[in-house]
Amino acid sequence: MLEKILETKREEIAALTLPDQVDVPHFSLYKALKKPKRSIGLIAEVKKASPSKGLIKEHFNPEEIAKGYEAGGADAISVLTDQKYFQGHRNYLTTVKKTVALPIMRKDFIISKQQIDETVRMGADAMLLIVGTVPINELKELYDYAYSLGLECLVEVHAKSELEELVSLFHPKIIGVNNRNLKTFETSLSQTDEMASLIPKGSLFVSESGIHHKEDLERVGKAGASGVLVGESLMRAVTPEEGISVLFGGESIVSSS
Numbered sequence: 121m122l123e124k125i126l127e128t129k130r131e132e133i134a135a136l137t138l139p140d141q142v143d144v145p146h147f148s149l150y151k152a153l154k155k156p157k158r159s160i161g162l163i164a165e166v167k168k169a170s171p172s173k174g175l176i177k178e179h180f181n182p183e184e185i186a187k188g189y190e191a192g193g194a195d196a197i198s199v200l201t202d203q204k205y206f207q208g209h210r211n212y213l214t215t216v217k218k219t220v221a222l223p224i225m226r227k228d229f230i231i232s233k234q235q236i237d238e239t240v241r242m243g244a245d246a247m248l249l250i251v252g253t254v255p256i257n258e259l260k261e262l263y264d265y266a267y268s269l270g271l272e273c274l275v276e277v278h279a280k281s282e283l284e285e286l287v288s289l290f291h292p293k294i295i296g297v298n299n300r301n302l303k304t305f306e307t308s309l310s311q312t313d314e315m316a317s318l319i320p321k322g323s324l325f326v327s328e329s330g331i332h333h334k335e336d337l338e339r340v341g342k343a344g345a346s347g348v349l350v351g352e353s354l355m356r357a358v359t360p361e362e363g364i365s366v367l368f369g370g371e372s373i374v375s376s377s
């Protein structure tokens with residue numbers, strides 16, 4: 121599956137046209153996760169569909185979802201922009217960015233500098249980079265290029281071997297462990313447990329995917345995650361605010377002052 125997605129990305133890049141630069145204020149994902157509003161940081165994801173789950177949200181309004189996430193006290197928002205496999209769109213990100221005052225991360229399969237230029241113009245504050253999609257030295261180049269343009273990166277790994285390869289080359293400021301294997305789509309929170317000790321001390325650690333209940337949140341928090349990335353369970357909630365409140369078991373927000 122991952123190979124198929126990457127093949128599509130290469131075709132898209134060959135035909136890529138850059139959007140106009142949007143003029144928006146920027147917020148740091150790193151800072152937001154470093155000082156989360158609750159006991160663990162929340163990146164809430166705007167996600168209409170996925171290859172493994174199909175359509176997740178029928179009446180999908182990115183602006184409304186983003187407002188709900190902000191009202192519910194999310195620390196940051198992730199927006200899926202891949203069209204073919206996740207029914208996302210780059211315009212969704214720009215819309216969300218213009219709607220809320222939170223760090224906004226682009227969730228896509230970014231394998232080239234052109235896509236990074238596109239991400240900057242869309243108005244994103246951060247983007248995802250996935251270890252294993254390009255050779256690790258190229259990933260480092262993309263990471264440095266993004267930061268040189270003021271764009272932060274969440275660097276995602278799944279396997280232990282990927283994390284070892286990554287940290288032997290450099291220590292990204294934010295590392296995500298994806299509990300879902302992108303090759304098989306199987307989700308297991310034991311990924312987070314097993315990889316926690318390998319995360320460099322100076323990096324923020326985000327546990328991604330398959331977090332549905334308060335117990336899941338507690339489990340990855342105990343494992344050492346400073347943040348979580350949650351999509352499906354919030355998208356299926358009656359409202360985004362309600363989804364966040366249930367996930368956090370009613371835990372209240374600390375004031376950011």
Ligand SMILES: O=P(O)(O)OC[C@@H](O)[C@@H](O)c1c[nH]c2ccccc12
Binds near residue numbers: 298329352353
């Ligand atoms: O919907 P979930 O299980 O809460 O997962 C969210 C997020 O982690 C997931 O969408 C994701 C993590 N890494 C990715 C890479 C590409 C596309 C999607 C993803």
